[in-house]
Amino acid sequence: MKKTALTFYYIMLTLFCQAIIFVALAHALPESAPAGSRSETRTEAISRYCESLTLSLKSLQQKDSRIRVYLGRHYESILNNFVIPLNVRLVKNDIPASDLAKVQSAISAAKTNFSLHFIDYQKSLEDLIAIDCKLHPADFDQKLRTVRQNRQAVSLDTKELERLFSEYLNFAEAIKEKL
């Protein structure tokens, strides 16, 4: 009986400790920023509309997550169901296509960059949402700039992938002349 009780207490203690660790890790501390150089009007506006700003950013975060999944699925499909199989089939048919192989490498690299930049963007966006913009509008404004830069990096990656896919399609069309 004693052993059963001891075992029970150990299990409860373990679960309690894990819960504490999880809560501690889940909360990001807001960064303390140097004195801002923004006009009073801007920081005042951030402080005044803090609640609606936070709601907009949360909505954007979820929307971006959906877009990322949608785009990622199609990028994955194009690479695995089109680009790689065609390149393999060209090799098996002894048809030279070094351009296609180069574009395949570029697409893989761009896809990886897209994932990495998206993670950076979402990390910074989550940090931005965690800042109490009513009390720290200058910190919020500074972090907003970082988030914008990170978002731009993701945007550039999507444009680069679009360009590479078009290039690949053109090369694939050109293969017809060799057949």
Added chain:
Amino acid sequence: MTAGGKNLLILGLSAIVISVIASSVSLLLYHNSGDIYLDRSRPGFLPDKSEIDDRRAGEEYHFPDSGPLTKETINTYSDHLTAEFEALQKIEKPFDESALSDETLGLPSSN
């Protein structure tokens, strides 16, 4: 305390310490690697029913990586690849800067 009781105590405490360390490390890795930001099983990020239905309804085309290559094969390939591009273009200007502009957020211009 008996020897058995002491051993049980040591075993219990060791198990707690090991599980706490293991849980902390895995959570840290999950957070720092960025996987948490790609994870859509988090509350608030779960896929909509429509997204799940779309995924099930669409048949994924897979170009076979073996077999002879003819102009007809490449034409079929191009048609399916173009369809994939069109699906990508359904999202106009993904991650466009306007979503975080001062105008959209209702903030006075920083210039």
